[in-house]
Every structure is written in structure tokens, then in C-alpha cells.
Amino acid sequence: MNNTNFAAPFQANGPIKPITCVEMHTAGEPTRILWSGFPELTGTLLEQRDQAKANSDQFRRLLMLEPRGHYDMYGAILRPETELVHAGDADIGVLFMHNEGFSTMCGHATIALGRFLVDSDESVFPRRGQLKYDPESRNTRLNLHVPCGLVKVTVPTLSTGKSDPSRPVSFISVPSFATAVSLEVPVPGPYRWPELQGRSSVTADFSYGGAYYCLISAEELGFPGGLAKLDLQRMDVATGLLKKAITTNPELKYLTQNAVTGEQGFLYSVMITDKGLGHVAASDGTAGFRAQQGVDTEETGLCFFANQQIDRSPTGGCVAARVALAHAKGQLSVGEKRLYNSLVTRSRKALAGFVGSVFEIAQRSVDVKVEGYAYYTGYHTFVVENEDGLGVDGFSMKDLVV
């Protein structure tokens, strides 16, 4: 270590440049926002994602897994130059990463990024100066280029120009649509979990909100006590096996096909839903209280995504998918608001879930508005020392081979 003054920029003699990150949480779910030190990536946003996957996956593992992260860590890599930024459609791009790889969409990180980008200067966000502040609504708008498309973000802003943590950030997601409603999904023998109790199929819904989700009620999954009778381990096994039953069945490929572009995608997550479970009574004046005002209905969900990572937040992309699904079922009309809780937001009076509503209807999809709150938790500079046997890598206790 060549620097023992911890107030000065942290450095080490090692194989990589220091990586600087701001840390935030959205409804309990972390976002590690990387703004410098990640290896160079060039080209379109998806080309940059391909390069990150092919050449820099050890950096993802370094930053997401232990000892610098953990199994359920989530990250965002700022990409100031993308084709949509050059075309003037987006202000900045971003790549999302998790315990398994890179994702196409992330609502909770978008909410965090909204605040962070408004608070940044041009050394971090080169086009910060071009953002428009609307003094009437006291909001700043920005367009974020994410792997699944363009997301329009509205950030409450104070007269100082900094983001206002007391009002929710909102975004309009990419066109969202249901791909199947109440579908009977066969569960072949090797994929059956104990709570199925001999059943050979389950009924589930499928929907897209920037990523593809399978939505199944706790009861249908075999947990009659719902999410209130939480058994994370058994629910992990059940959703993992259900995901395998779906992804290994070639007849179900259409469930992850984009209704607007025709592109083939992949199943990102299985979310367990519970319509009987709302938020605990929120305290007056808190974000939890404000989120509950004016909502028509609420429900709670538990999202397993990527390699069975658990989202602490209500999963913004899945809120878009669930709103599109509720609309397809005729249960949510334009402007009607539903509060989506995670197990974390549901159990904390002052924490807000995400509010979802249909913003606009298109021919084969709907545009969904999602609102939520994000907060700063800290700041990191990550280094690797030459002598460190772990090197530029991370590990997970779950996947350790001994």
C-alpha cells in the first residue's frame, strides 16, 4: 500500500486502476454506480455490453461478488457515449450488472441513477449541463439509454440544482406487454419441487417490462400461507426449478419474444406475487405514507432474478411488466395507480414501494410509469493489491468449489 492517508484518494500497487463508485439503495436494493476505473468499452451500447461480457467479466465479479460485494449486489456502469447519446435521443447510457451477468433493464437502479445524475457534475456526466429544469414542476428530465431501449426519467430537483430526496423519482419504461395470461406450464418430473405435491403443471402469467418475467402466486407455487409465511429457502428452490422447467421447454420460447420488435429474449426472473399482502400502515409524512396516497390497489411480490438473486425492491422492470399484465387482464385502466411492495418495503412503515400506472396505450404494448425513492448510502474506491491471491475476481460462498 503506497498511501496511508485515508483522507486522500485511495491507491494501491496493483493490476488495476482504482474504481470509484457511489452507493445508493432504492427500497432496500443496492445500486453500486461505477463512474470511473472500468476498462474502456467502445461502440454501441450493446457492443459495449458484449465487450464487458467477453473481456471484463472479472471486473463484474470483482465488484458484484465477495469480498467487495455479495450474492445480491447490483451494479450500474455509466456509459457517457452511446449511439442514442450521439443521436441526441439520450443524455447518457448505462449497463446493468448482477451476480450472473448483465441485465437488459433495471428500474430500481434507474430511480437511483436519476438522483445521482442530477447531482453529478460534468466530470462524471458530460451532458449534465444540457438537462432541462422545469421550475413549475420542480423537476429535471433526462433520457437514459439502457440495453432494452430508452427510459425517460423525471427527477425532483431543489432550487440548488440538487435532487430532492423527499419526492419520488419516476420513469416511463420501454413498451411493455403481457406474453401469456393464466398459462398452464408443464413441470416435468426432474423439475418438480416438494410443495407441488404431485401436480405436474402450474398456472402462471408472463410479461415484459424491459426484461421477461414469469409471475406466479405464492398459493399456485405451493405456498398456501402466501408471502406472509415466508420460507426463502424453499421458495428459492421452487422458483429455480420452475425457471428451468420454462427455459428448457422449446414450446415456451414465444413467452420471451418481443411483441413489438420480434426479437428473442430470455426469462430473467420468476416473481412470486401475493395480492392479499399490502404495506404495513405507513407513518404520516414518510415516503411510505406518501406512496400510499391516492393508490387504488396494492400487492406484494418476491423477485428471484439472474442466478436466484433476490431483489430487495419491488423490481421496477417487473412493475412495468405487472402493470402491462394487469392492463391486459382488464384490471388497471390508464392513470389508475397500484402500489407494488417488496417484502422489505412492506415491513417498514417509512419505506415506500413503487407506484405503477399505465401512462399511454400503444397498439401492442403500454408505456408504464413507475415511481420510487432512492437514497445515498456511501462512496467507495476499490483497489486490488499485487500480492492479493484473489486477484481481479470475486467469489460467492454458494458457488465455491472446494
Ligand SMILES: O=C(O)[C@H]1NCC[C@@H]1O
Ligand atoms: O428494479 C429492477 O428492475 C431490477 N432490480 C433488480 C432486478 C431488476 O433488474
